[in-house]
Amino acid sequence: MNWFKGIFLKLTAIAAVFFVSGFAAIQLESVQDWMLLRIFSSTTVDSGAPAEPDALSASVCGSRSPLPDPNRAEACVLVEAGERLFVVDVGDGSVARLRQWTTPFNKIEAVLLTHLHSDHISDLGDMHLATWVLQDRVAKLPVYSPAGVEQVTAGFEMAFGIDYGLRNAHHGDLIAPLNAAGYDPRPIDNEALTLIDDGNLKVSAFLVDHPPIVPAYGYRFDYKGLTCHQWRHQQKPGDGGQQPRRRCVVS
DSSP states (O other): OHHHHHHHHHHHHHHHHHHHHHHHHTTSHHHHHHHHHHHHHTTSOOTTSOOOOSOEEEEEEEOBOSSOOTTOOBSEEEEEETTEEEEEEEOTTHHHHHHHTTOOGGGEEEEEOSOOOGGGTTTHHHHHHHHHTTTTOOSOEEEEESTTHHHHHHHHHHHHHHHHHHHHHHHOTTTSOGGGOSEEEEEOBTTBOEEEEETTEEEEEEEEEETTEEEEEEEEEEETTEEEEEOSOOOOTTOOSSSOEEOOEEO
């Protein structure tokens, strides 16, 4: 039994050395940066993968109301116009769903909010982080929305402002550039409902009936002769799961 006890003590000592060494290693900034790179690269589409069709599509990444449902995220639609990506609404759990789809967050150009209910905006902080850290974003995240968006984005910036500074201090401008931290709120003017119009892509807002909320918007995407109309989510069973559910009517 003494020899068994001796082996056990040696193995315990070796395990303790590995544990202490590993714990010490993860305190190093270089190791933490490496781990961060590994995590974010695992949720980014391989640039060498076959190209997606040059088309217009929309995928529902969330469709539930504020009522709990373990299988569904709150309101969110990912619109893809060729290689250009836009997110319409960003409710709770929607960014996690987009990560499950290995969405290339560096291609998301803007967030468009139909209205300012909590279940349409609550993941805005996570969306900011996902499109900022290691994503080569050179400017603040544009957020199109009904009036009041400045208050909403200012609130998120106030809540996460310390985080912005800490991440920049830890990882530097290459990974978390402060000049691109935060939001670029763009309240919609009912007299100028065309939001983007540059060549093959046109994005327009249109007023929708959602009392007592006034105004509330839907969005129309026109891309190379194709058209997609998107409005707020509709709560229907079966919208959860791991696979995108196509709901965009393209004509």
